[in-house]
Amino acid sequence: MVSNLTDTNIISVSGLTKKFKDFVAVDNISFTVKKGEIFAFLGPNGAGKSTTIQMLTTLLAPTKGKVMINGNDPTKNKDAVRKSFGIVFQDPSLDSDLTALENMQYHAVLYKVSKEIREKRIGELLRFVELWDRKNDMVKTFSGGMKRRLEVARGLLHHPAIMFLDEPTLGLDPQTRNHIWSYLQDISEKQKMTVFFTTHYMAEAEKVADRIAIIDHGKIVAMGSLAELEDKTKTNSLEEAFIAITGNTIREEQVNGTGRMRAMQRLWGRR
Amino acid sequence: MSTIYILWLRQVKKYFRTPSRIIGSLGQPLLFLLVFGFGFGSIYKQAGQGDYIQFLAPGIIMMSVLFTAVFSGIDLIWDRQFGFLKETMVAPVPRWQIMLGKTLGGATVASFQGVIVFILSLIVGFKVHDLFMLPVAALFVFLVALLFTSLGIAIASRLEDMQGFQLIMNFLVMPIFFLSGSLFPLQGLPKALEVVTRLDPLTYGIDGVRESLIGVGTFGIPIDLLLVVVITVVLLGIGSYLFERIQA
Numbered sequence: 001m002v003s004n005l006t007d008t009n010i011i012s013v014s015g016l017t018k019k020f021k022d023f024v025a026v027d028n029i030s031f032t033v034k035k036g037e038i039f040a041f042l043g044p045n046g047a048g049k050s051t052t053i054q055m056l057t058t059l060l061a062p063t064k065g066k067v068m069i070n071g072n073d074p075t076k077n078k079d080a081v082r083k084s085f086g087i088v089f090q091d092p093s094l095d096s097d098l099t100a101l102e103n104m105q106y107h108a109v110l111y112k113v114s115k116e117i118r119e120k121r122i123g124e125l126l127r128f129v130e131l132w133d134r135k136n137d138m139v140k141t142f143s144g145g146m147k148r149r150l151e152v153a154r155g156l157l158h159h160p161a162i163m164f165l166d167e168p169t170l171g172l173d174p175q176t177r178n179h180i181w182s183y184l185q186d187i188s189e190k191q192k193m194t195v196f197f198t199t200h201y202m203a204e205a206e207k208v209a210d211r212i213a214i215i216d217h218g219k220i221v222a223m224g225s226l227a228e229l230e231d232k233t234k235t236n237s238l239e240e241a242f243i244a245i246t247g248n249t250i251r252e253e254q255v256n257g258t259g260r261m262r263a264m265q266r267l268w269g270r271r
Numbered sequence: 272m273s274t275i276y277i278l279w280l281r282q283v284k285k286y287f288r289t290p291s292r293i294i295g296s297l298g299q300p301l302l303f304l305l306v307f308g309f310g311f312g313s314i315y316k317q318a319g320q321g322d323y324i325q326f327l328a329p330g331i332i333m334m335s336v337l338f339t340a341v342f343s344g345i346d347l348i349w350d351r352q353f354g355f356l357k358e359t360m361v362a363p364v365p366r367w368q369i370m371l372g373k374t375l376g377g378a379t380v381a382s383f384q385g386v387i388v389f390i391l392s393l394i395v396g397f398k399v400h401d402l403f404m405l406p407v408a409a410l411f412v413f414l415v416a417l418l419f420t421s422l423g424i425a426i427a428s429r430l431e432d433m434q435g436f437q438l439i440m441n442f443l444v445m446p447i448f449f450l451s452g453s454l455f456p457l458q459g460l461p462k463a464l465e466v467v468t469r470l471d472p473l474t475y476g477i478d479g480v481r482e483s484l485i486g487v488g489t490f491g492i493p494i495d496l497l498l499v500v501v502i503t504v505v506l507l508g509i510g511s512y513l514f515e516r517i518q519a
Contacts, residue, residue, distance in 0.1 A: 057361060060518075082363035093354035097285050109277040110362035154358075 282376025344423015
């Protein structure tokens, strides 16, 4: 019975802590995510969401605690973990002096997607995110939404078991937001791909996540499905539940300067 | 292998896609070649040293190799600031392959820049003494390009942003250029200057290229080659060591 449980948990985290000198960014958090689940990490900026993602994706070493990603420890088997996930970072990570196609090809080579299936797969994905017509255009000519879609397509290229998305829709218009989620939900359902995303948009977590963890000041203060969270707090929406749990709402004022800059950057492009 | 190739390809593609940058970066070597070449030419001749353009051209070729190489290494800072480095760092590939691909790409670009300046200097009146020595000169150019791209990457691995850029330019790259015997002969220098020139790795690169192109040198090709190879290997090592430690 125990082995059965661990089999289905594609992400398991226990007692995870990250300290930067005196500041505790992530404070002893534990959770598990099942295969095929869409899991939201909801919290205000500075709550420790990005730090957690960095630790799960081999980019940052935890101060304490244990992480298993698809059966591997990110501090020990870095490459095995890296092969098993795709990621969309909070800030854009495309080469804007290359074309959409070239960005995809670069990724395919780094992830050893074999030559025979490479072009076909890239073609499928670019059509999927509706960028096929623009495949030979430089990424610097793309809008914020197009860049995001390309990053999602790129993250999916090597058939990851888990897709990590750090504030994937920050600064995007509702239509693009819906688009991106419809791609991800579609693939998650068809291929049992796990999606782990962070957000500070209530509506987003409410709409797409199977389960939600509410994180505040580095701690997970509540976790469960939308219905469970509402039940527990005897409320009718995630927003009310959030207020009941944390004592305040995610106000836009809590979005700090960096967050605003990021949003601007995505709207207007860089340089 | 494929990782190294794709990183190399990216670097080379981006270079050839911005002809304005290529042309722009030819301005300075051309200016040096013409102004110094013809400006000091008559004094040089009066001193009984012969044609200054002959002496100067290899130095200017290597100047453009030096600058292009250091900057294509430092390019890494842009990748970091614009987030692209993360995409590479989170991929399941060894970091030394990333570093090597990027270094080879930068070195290819810098060597190409050297070739353009070489052609320009031929137009200005530079003459090669022995065509069969051209491959040797090319080898020196590529090694020096590799050496300084590694240096650029090593520096960029320790820099957070472009703030320190001016510092590196004024206190590292310019001195390396001026103290390398690119503009003046290495014989008969004051003792202190002589010591400093011999500590500059570019000195041996230029000496090697000069001897292969015009048949006159100071240390001899074997010594030049040995020193350049050793320093290149050491800097490649330091570069990959520091690159390994980058926190994307």
